[in-house]
Every structure is written in C-alpha cells, then in structure tokens.
Amino acid sequence: MAGEDRFVRRLLAELPPSSRVLLGPGDDAAVVEADGTWVVTTDMLVEGVDFLPGEGPEAIGRRAMAVNLSDLAAMGARPEFFLLSVGFPAARGETYPLSIVRGALSRATPLSAALAGGDLSHAPMTVVSVALWGRPEKEPIRRSGARAGDALFLSGHPGRAAAGLRLARARAEGRPAARNLSAAAEAELLAAYLDPEPRVALGLKLAREDEATAAIDVSDGLGIDAGRLAEASGVRLVLDAERIPIAPALADFARLESLDPLDLALAGGDDYELLFTVPAERADRIPAEGPDGEALSRVGRAEDGRGAAIRTEAGDREVAGLGHDHLRAAAP
C-alpha cells in the first residue's frame, strides 16, 4: 500500500464522525451535504517536487487547476468555485502570483468555475494550493463501485506525460534526450506533461448517463491508481498489455531512449486520464472517443480477487506498486 493511502487509512481511524461529510478522505474528492450536495477537493503543488524548478507561472497555475479539475472529473462533478493559495519567493515579484492566478483562470473560466478567494505568502520556492468544489452531475462516481465482470476503460494515452517530463528535465539541464524525435512528437509529449487536459466533459457524461460503476483519475500512475480502484471496490483489475493505447509519439520516444513504452504508461504518472469500469453488458455503449475527442480504450476488466495486474502472454505481473507515491517519491 502506498504511503499516502496508509496515511489516509490512519487518518480515517481518527476522524470524528460527521453526518454531513457524505464521503470524506480517501477518494478523489469529498462530498459534503449542504442543502444541495457539493463535491470538494484540494491539491497542493510544490516547485521541484510536483513541477520542475523555474516553470512559468501561468503554466503552474494551469496545471494546479487542471489537477483539481481532474479530481472532480473522476467524480462526475461540475466544477463551480475554487480558492487558490500561492507561496512564492519575494524576488519573483508581485506579477508572478498574478500570472499563476491567470493560468488557473484560463482553465477554470471556460468551465464556469469561479475564483472565490485565496491567500498569498512568501516562501523559499513556489507552492500552489487549490481547493475546488462543484456539484455532482448525478450520483458522484466513487472508486468503490466496480464489480467482478465489469469492463475497464481508459481515456487518452498514458505515459506521454512521463515522457514529456523526461524531455522537459533534460532540456532544463541542457542534456540531449531522444535525439531524432520529431518536433511534433516532442511537442505532443511536452504538452501532455506541461499542460494536461482534465477530462471534465467525460466525467460529466459518464455520471449523467450512469455508465460508470467506478472511476479514478490516473494522476500517480496507471498501475498505482488501478490498484487503488481495485482495493476500494474489492476486485482485481486486469489490464491487457496489448490493449494499453500507446501513442506513436510515446513509442518513438521510448525506442530512441531504449525504454519500454508500457513501463512509462504503467508507472509514469501525471496523465490525468480517467480509468473507469462499466458493466460488461453496457461496454459497447462506450464510444471510441470521449466528448473532447480523446480516445476511450477498453483496456481490461475487473475480476474476483485483489490487486491490479498487467496480463501478457507470459502471465500476470502485479502493477499496483508502479507509480508515484506522495509519501515515498523524490523530486521529478
């Protein structure tokens, strides 16, 4: 079990009960009763840990917002309000945090999510914390609803962000990486890391049409997040190796770097795609593309058992340990 999950478990054991927290820590976001029902989430991004040192402030703001929007997307909730706190080095000047806010707004405003407030502090490096809440489109989609026999789907192309991070880091350090990678492929991979697209429209559609029995956003890695969904639902998730969609740009990058693209897809993190289960008899209702044109791939199924595995001709390999553990990992 990842350290963060262990932390949540320890925390839950200590929390006083509240009849108004319908769903507390441990899922992508919390659900609180408030006349109407609100879905709330928060994520903190730290420079040098959750993003590269010296990344531009608008990009930081966009990512901080995207990460939180992705949590709401995984619940099938429509974002409505957010709070934004920024810590930053004084030497970066007063426009710097404003640019962070602008970046966050550039993601939030098209979705009609409004900034309600925030806070500023000086800090040795940049820290951005967003709290976001919204309305469930219908019933919130939890991690815990998958049943044995369900089909498993994934949006987008996992591993591209992990490749983009390697490219961005090499570039920042003046090292060559994946020489001969086409400019278009490099741009695609960098964008996947630097400016992830939260799957808000897909999450809302899944909730509205009651398609998904469970969902999680793949933020820490397909392996670890599949393991989390499996554990919450009390099932085993089996991913078929040949069904994991590998983007051509990722395949090119992996070949040039002598890496296995599947490893990047399983352990990479930062994808912000949705992994969701659908009853097998409704699996053919899931189209090949989501509402924003992202691929929707049937990548496996839920079975009786525990854990998460990738299935190849050679057998099953456990993958629930593959990814970014917030209480274990070092800087990117």
Place this chain on the structure above:
Amino acid sequence: MAGEDRFVRRLLAELPPSSRVLLGPGDDAAVVEADGTWVVTTDMLVEGVDFLPGEGPEAIGRRAMAVNLSDLAAMGARPEFFLLSVGFPAARGETYPLSIVRGALSRATPLSAALAGGDLSHAPMTVVSVALWGRPEKEPIRRSGARAGDALFLSGHPGRAAAGLRLARARAEGRPAARNLSAAAEAELLAAYLDPEPRVALGLKLAREDEATAAIDVSDGLGIDAGRLAEASGVRLVLDAERIPIAPALADFARLESLDPLDLALAGGDDYELLFTVPAERADRIPAEGPDGEALSRVGRAEDGRGAAIRTEAGDREVAGLGHDHLRAAAP
C-alpha cells in the same frame, strides 16, 4: 497600500463576473451562493515565514486552523467543513503530517467543523494550506459597513503575540530575552503567539445580534488591519492611544526590552483578535467581555476621512502602514 491589497485590486480587475460569488477576494472570506449561502476562506502557512522553523506539528496544525477560523469569525460565520493540504520534508516521517492534522482537528472538532479532504506532498520545508467554509449566522459582517460616527471595538490584548514571537525566536536561537520576566507572563505571551484563540463565538454573537456594522480579524497588525477596514468602508478610523488595552505581561516585556508596548500592539500582527464597528447609539450594548471571557474594549471611532490613525495628546499618527505585508515582509 500594502502589496497584498494591491494584488487583490489588480486581480479583481481581471476576474470574470460570477453571479454566484456574492463576495469575492478582498474581504476576510468569500461568500458563495449554493442553495444555502456558504462563507469560504483559505490561508497558507509557510515554515520560516508564517511560523518559526522546527515548530511542533500539532502546534502548526492548530495555528493553521485557528488562522482560518479567525477569518470566518470576522464574517460572523459558523465553520462547517475544511480541506487541509500539507507539504513537508520526507525526513520528518509519515506521522508528522498526521500530527498536523491532529492539531487542526483539535481546533476544528470542538466547533463541529469537519475535515472533508486534503492532499500531501513532499516539500523542502513544511507548508500547510487550509480551505474552510461555513454558514453565515445571519448576514455576513463585511469590512465595508462602518459609517462615520460608529464606535470602534477590539477584542483581547493586541501585541502579546508579537512579544511571544520575539520570545520564541530568542529561545530558538539560544539568546536571552526579557530577563526577569515572570514565568507566568512569559507563558502568556508565548501562548498568544504559538496558539492564538480565534474569536469564533464573538463573531457569531455579533452577527446574530446585528451589533457590528463592519469587522476584520487583526492578523497582520492592528494598524494595517484598521487601515483595511477604513478603506473598505470609506471612513477614517481613529484609535485612542490610552484606550488600547495593554496586557500587564506585554507591559512587563516591553519595559524589560526597552520597547514601546503600543508599537507592538499596532504593528505586531498574529493577534487574531476582532476589530469591529458598532453604531454609537448601540455601543453601550457591547459588554466588557466576549463569550469566551476575552476583553472587549472600545478603542476609538470612525470619522469622515480616510486612513487609520492613533490619537495621542501630541496629535494623530497614521498607522495603516504598521504591520505585516505578505508581499513585503521577510521571515519572522
């Protein structure tokens, strides 16, 4: 104008309109329409900036919660839910953030405020961000409602936290400070800094009884926060020097350190007391003590004009520049 205030002004000019954010950035907390009305706030605390390096995790959690509770108190809102994000050095171990949460809960649970979620990240030093929301007891008390002629009140004894910070810093650095200060006085001043008491019950009472025309929590300094209330209301606030309540422990500390206790009271910050205005004809309804036994002092009045001043026999001295500007100040 403090840099943070200037930032908010610049930000407001760029924010897209939202009919559901009834009160956005610029007050102690935001008010959002959500079937019922919610008051929301967020504050981020950074180690070495907003609290001393190496402070115990439970104390950090208590303070992070208290600072946010104080914002809601200044609006007359009853806290209900919060989100808590923690960044921390990996070497401090997994129990460290749990202790921070415990500290926050020790403040929140007695007020029936429930933890709804949170996030963890590693970071070079500890950063805690809380997002808190609650229900207005009646109409939210804004900063902008003071009118010329109103009486000005202050809870508690300002400046004690500033003295406590100096004692704590000296102690951490192994320097002597205020030798011969009694143990009781030292404990009182340290507690004022290390474990401030948010005036939640007072804020609720003021809102419930429609007593206050405006309120602000004194977090950055009595001078600067009086200036903020004055500017938001379009009045001049005049503090009478002889009416500022100086705790005997603060007077002792100041004497031993050759400081003016009034300077500490005006510029110190970290007090988390409530400064509020009341129509002059209702001023005698304010009792000498608030609901938690804290002193309530009539410290001055609102007049026509602008700014905030301390009035002595020698005349008026402007004080709106005295305090902690988040976009200017260095570490404590």
